[in-house]
Amino acid sequence: MVAMDDEKFTVAAVARRVGVAPATLRTWARRYGLGPSGHEAGEHRKYRSEDLAKLIMMRRLIVAGVSPAEAAAQALAHKGNLNLEQIVKSVNDRSDVVDAVVRAAQSLDRNFVEALFRQEISQFGVIDSWHEVMVPVLIIVGDIWAQTGEGIEVEHLLSESITNVFRDFSKDIEQPINPRPVLLASVGEELHCLALYALHAALAELNIECHVMGARTPLEAISTVVTRSAPPAVFLWAQLAKNGDPIFFENIPKVRPAPRVVLGGPGWNRDQCTEVAFAEDLALACSEIKQAIGA
Numbered sequence: 001m002v003a004m005d006d007e008k009f010t011v012a013a014v015a016r017r018v019g020v021a022p023a024t025l026r027t028w029a030r031r032y033g034l035g036p037s038g039h040e041a042g043e044h045r046k047y048r049s050e051d052l053a054k055l056i057m058m059r060r061l062i063v064a065g066v067s068p069a070e071a072a073a074q075a076l077a078h079k080g081n082l083n084l085e086q087i088v089k090s091v092n093d094r095s096d097v098v099d100a101v102v103r104a105a106q107s108l109d110r111n112f113v114e115a116l117f118r119q120e121i122s123q124f125g126v127i128d129s130w131h132e133v134m135v136p137v138l139i140i141v142g143d144i145w146a147q148t149g150e151g152i153e154v155e156h157l158l159s160e161s162i163t164n165v166f167r168d169f170s171k172d173i174e175q176p177i178n179p180r181p182v183l184l185a186s187v188g189e190e191l192h193c194l195a196l197y198a199l200h201a202a203l204a205e206l207n208i209e210c211h212v213m214g215a216r217t218p219l220e221a222i223s224t225v226v227t228r229s230a231p232p233a234v235f236l237w238a239q240l241a242k243n244g245d246p247i248f249f250e251n252i253p254k255v256r257p258a259p260r261v262v263l264g265g266p267g268w269n270r271d272q273c274t275e276v277a278f279a280e281d282l283a284l285a286c287s288e289i290k291q292a293i294g295a
Contacts, residue, residue: 187245232260234259242267
């Protein structure tokens with residue numbers, strides 16, 4: 001059996017793993033010396049594990065905005081494991097973060113995408129990161145798919161990465177300020193839940209505990225949670241008009257104290273929702289929920 005450190009990869013295999021074209025690998029080898037180590041004349045070009053690591057580092061540095069020449073110099077000098085955090089910090093200008101995330105996602109580099117998102121949230125918080133980075137990235141990728149019919153895998157990777165990051169930031173609230181969790185749900189057949197997870201993470205930053213019901217939450221499930229736990233607030237999300245049915249807040253069981261109902265998403269008909277609160281964005285949703293719990 002070949003040891004992992006001795007494993008060798010073809011140009012095509014490395015190109016897939018790095019997320020660049022084989023021609024790019026050949027250019028990097030010719031121009032910067034980032035070719036297969038120990039390659040002998042007459043043999044097929046085979047890359048070793050350490051070569052692959054350097055190439056991934058080079059591509060990530062370029063994505064982060066480092067010039068190819070400088071990225072190659074850093075990659076050639078690098079030894080040991082890849083340090084994602086160090087590469088992420090090389091994105092000095094915040095205006096470049098959106099472009100970096102899009103390029104990393106197009107290379108299907110989920111770990112790098114999530115590292116960029118985590119740095120953003122750590123520095124600027126959930127709400128700002130959602131509005132200034134994540135939503136613009138999703139719009140760009142969605143527009144590319146709409147115009148070319150390509151990149152649906154990139155959109156799915158981004159959605160999953162955003163969900164993973166938000167879930168991690170929503171864990172382990174040691175001392176929640178609300179004695180009863182807030183209820184968050186996407187109603188009807190609604191499958192779009194990213195805004196719901198963003199709200200969950202934003203509330204977690206405020207030490208507000210939540211029950212997140214996720215996609216396609218039926219009225220029966222909402223009613224049961226309201227009856228059993230008497231949440232101080234209920235947030236209902238509808239992205240599509242076919243899901244924004246007033247039945248989801250009109251038929252909530254009567255409990256005391258009555259929960260504050262807050263609606264979010266473009267799927268609601270505002271003329272049919274005059275008796276409940278409506279949040280235009282994450283900040284307003286957090287404000288309404290904070291008011292409901294008396295924070």
